[in-house]
Amino acid sequence: MKKHTHGNNTTLLENHKLRITPVRQQVLGLFMGKPHALSHSDIEQTLVGDFDRVTIYRTLTSFVDKGLVHKIPAENGVVRYALCKDTCSEEAHHHSHVHFNCGACGQTFCLENISVPTITLPQGYTFTDMNYLATGTCKNCNKAQH
């Protein structure tokens, strides 16, 4: 099997000040190959060659820290991760997009292209981050039912 995404991954990791290691390249490759968010166990089951559970946790943590991926907690408590688009960095995550969790296929997508209205908080509250999670049925699953 050829590592056709090798070059891209490496550059991305370097850009985020992360050392190039096999786990990181593979995990990043998974994210780039899938349109939806991945949980720790998704990743653990998909990786070729066995890496330690702990290593995967630490890989994900470092990715979040360096602004490469963001965390998406689902309603049932499952935590997933998805690639950040562009504006995220070590300093801060900026995710004003909606996360969509499909009840049929169970997958979580980032809906980048829909407008997100601004929510005004009450007096005295300040906020650093806003998270939108929609639950329902996704395009594919709706089509499948028809």
Add this chain to the structure above:
Amino acid sequence: MKKHTHGNNTTLLENHKLRITPVRQQVLGLFMGKPHALSHSDIEQTLVGDFDRVTIYRTLTSFVDKGLVHKIPAENGVVRYALCKDTCSEEAHHHSHVHFNCGACGQTFCLENISVPTITLPQGYTFTDMNYLATGTCKNCNKAQH
């Protein structure tokens, strides 16, 4: 110690087709006494008389099923629960309010009184539930800093 909330709790439980038991009365009492959301471990530590961990899980599950409380997953994966206002039932939960998680005190509040804009999803997607989670600093903690 007097059970001063006994009457209220009992009625609420009956209204939601739940049998009246000591755990349920106490857990419901906790929710009614606190303005913020509670996690399983919050509840476990606060209850007087020791009830089994499993029983508390099942109590919370039954409350959610019957539309008495709703689940609020935080960004770090911690799951909390808060009382539903009124319109929730066994059939469906309707929570178009914002959940606010304070990074300073760690508490989660339901902000009922702020307007929540409608989000329009892309073609093909249908949604049943929308969840807003803001992270930042709450009124009290902002005041404390000043």
Add this chain to the structure above:
DNA sequence: AACTAATTTGCAACATTGTTGCAAATAGAC
């Protein structure tokens, strides 16, 4: 007040998810 059926509880055991410390291996810079 006693009887009964269905629900709920406690216990034990287990599964999953996430964390920490430390020695060995590795990446990147010289």
Add this chain to the structure above:
DNA sequence: GTCTATTTGCAACAATGTTGCAAATTAGTT
């Protein structure tokens, strides 16, 4: 190739959530 800081694997642990089953309890009925 050498050196240093980072990363990995392992082991152990902590926290969170689930399941099966027997005993206890609730609420309705006589």
